[in-house]
Amino acid sequence: MLASQGGGCAVCSTAACGSGMRFCVDHDHSCCRAAPTCGNCNRGLLCHSCNRAIGLLGDSPVLLIKALAYLKSGSRSHGRAE
Numbered sequence: 184m185l186a187s188q189g190g191g192c193a194v195c196s197t198a199a200c201g202s203g204m205r206f207c208v209d210h211d212h213s214c215c216r217a218a219p220t221c222g223n224c225n226r227g228l229l230c231h232s233c234n235r236a237i238g239l240l241g242d243s244p245v246l247l248i249k250a251l252a253y254l255k256s257g258s259r260s261h262g263r264a265e
Contacts, residue, residue, distance in 0.1 A: 184208075185228055193227035194237075207234035212242055 185191075185206065191198040192206065206228035214224035229237070240246040 184225070188228060192230040192233050194229055194233040197230045197232075204230070207231060209234055209237065 189196065193209070197204075207230070209226045209229045211224040211226060215221050237247070240250065
């Protein structure tokens with residue numbers, strides 16, 4: 184799986200570089216909620232940071248798109264009372 188991803192994280196492409204960095208096996212949590220997974224729901228290998236970010240957003244594409252829009256907007260006042 185790592186070779187098919189070019190040797191790095193499926194999101195940010197960070198490579199292991201022999202540094203002992205381990206990748207997380209990302210899977211679709213709607214299929215298997217706990218380890219071990221069935222293996223059919225594995226999506227790819229992610230670095231710890233990318234795996235954590237996706238997990239903190241609840242594996243939600245909608246929240247990820249909203250986060251992207253927020254970052255692209257450059258606005259510092261989103262969600263704050265004026």
